[in-house]
Amino acid sequence: MLFSSASPGRGLNDREKLESARWVERVIKAYASMFTSFVAHCNRVGYEDGLHFWGGATVNDPNGELLAQGPYFEEALTLVELDLNQLRRTRARLPLLRDERTNLIQKELDRILSKNV
């Protein structure tokens, strides 16, 4: 899964990471785990008027673990090798995708959407 964003930095507090960076990283980790897939996130750096973009590109593996991370606030080329066999290994252990009942989900979504029209 590729995720490219222009996410402005916000929420400076006493932590080392901005609130916006922590939120995005948490959500990416959740996506990687839930879909048992690799997720690569690439974020803009630099400034636009008063806004700044925090960079910090990440790659998470199908277990949700962080494989690589680029620097915050700076332009960088971050390379990481993906072991695609990890997909099979993780999915055998955690068959979330196999067990998903897509027909049921589609039926339920149709019901919810038609009910609220």
Next chain:
Amino acid sequence: MNVDLTINTDVAQQILTGFIKSELGRMGFTRAIINLSGGLDSALSCALAVQALGAENVMALRLPYRTSSPDSLEHAQLMIDQFKVQSKTIDITGMVDALLEHDADMSTTRKGNIMARARMIVLYDQSEVFKALPIGTSNKTEILLGYSTMWGDMASAVNPIGDLYKTQARQLSRAMAIPGEIMDKPPSADLWAGQTDESELGFTYEEVDKLLYLLVDQRYSAQECIEEGFDDKFVNAVIARVRRNQFKRMMPPIAKVSNRTIGYDFLYLRDWGT
């Protein structure tokens, strides 16, 4: 009540110095100019500009009026010596008194505004001499409370510290080794003898920053702030003050008559095209 305004000062420095460098560069400038009042906010802006651009690219102005506290000049000099910036001292007494002479019963507010605006004139004039952009020195607390002079101390090309509350500006100043004399003295606009911000405002920055943080940053309602333990009169007075001063934070509204009007449908970033 547990409101923590602590900031990570390393991250703050990285963002704010990058901002100064990037925004000046996009406007075609490499140099900054700052009115050093001798107080904490302008010292902080100056330190950030030095870190962003190098001391040789920063000009500090000292602009005393005849009634200014001698400490203000001395404390500004401490900054100039410590951070090794270029500097110039220009006495504004002549230009201010030329205007004050016209009205014998001028209020202190009017006099203060005139001094703040006289300093703005010198700042912008010297910015042309030094080929530099004026760096703002207003913090978030005073911008929200409107505790500043429009077209006076509020005037700048870019403001690196306008999203830091006063207590956060203090914390960052400490991390950037601003001289202790500046850190320890009570905040004052020094527009008349003995003036201090906190006596004029009627509350401390410590108190009001916590309240503003809940109201503005965390979007608490007045009622929720009162439930957090703030006095209801204080909460309502601060909200009224923030609202009353909204005009100071805006460009003057333009009456729309055409199909496309500046400020309404002609909207571009300031960095447009850079």
